[in-house]
Amino acid sequence: MNRDEILAAYERQVRTGQGERVGRVVRKAPDDGWNGIIWSDLDEATADAEIAAQVAYFTALNRDFEWKLYSHDRPADLGERLLAAGFKADPEEALLVAEAAAMAAEPRLPEGVVLRPVDDAAGIDLLVEAHEQAFDMSLPDLRDRLVRRLAERPESMAAVVAMAGDRPISGARLDLDPGTEFAGLFGGGTAPGWRGRGVYRALVAHRARVAVERGYRYLHVDASDQSRPILLRLGFEPLGTTTPYGYAPKA
Incomplete structure (x- = not known):
């Protein structure tokens, strides 16, 4: 690269x-x-x-x-x-970037955890609940924005929630920038008790597959101190801060 x-x-x-x-x-x-x-x-x-x-x-x-x-x-x-x-x-x-095809893989999840695509308001509720657990904050504005976006521009994002039974433990979305080669990774924070078990990596692999299917070449992400080491180990390249x-x- x-x-x-x-x-x-x-x-x-x-x-x-x-x-x-x-x-x-x-x-x-x-x-x-x-x-x-x-x-x-x-x-x-x-x-x-x-x-x-x-x-x-x-x-x-x-x-x-x-x-x-x-x-x-x-x-x-x-x-x-x-x-x-x-x-x-x-x-x-x-600011990290990777070839989407190099990151795309079958998600490897902990036993009992499944991925639920977000395609309706109920899914947005689960996504926001997962974020609130992971980041320990209330995010009502995020819910309103994503519900509107899903209704008005569903092609602009692909979101997913990791579920342990009926509990959302992690959620993430892929922002699809039209007319570009780049798809953005957002979210992915995981609830306490489920961290360090591969959930974040599985959400990256899942979204990378979606990006490739939608015709995007690169993934980009603004990575925090928590996610940066994981993404670098996966093969993402730093372009700056x-x-x-x-x-x-x-x-």
């Missing part, structure tokens, strides 16, 4: 090709769902004014938003400028 070529394709297809180009940034501002800046082309002379313009735009909409900052973005002090403008940084994540910077107008 040529990392420079893959990163260039990722920039072109995923970051600049999946939102609205407005001057020096690409942003997403749907009526529901994730709002934020996914790409920028800034320098020392333009960064502060562009940050202020985007803060003003989302504040006028009264929406929280996120600025996805990648380690190769410029200027080099863009993160510091975002903090000075009132953003708050979440933990840094690793990304840090979410959040801004809440109400605050």
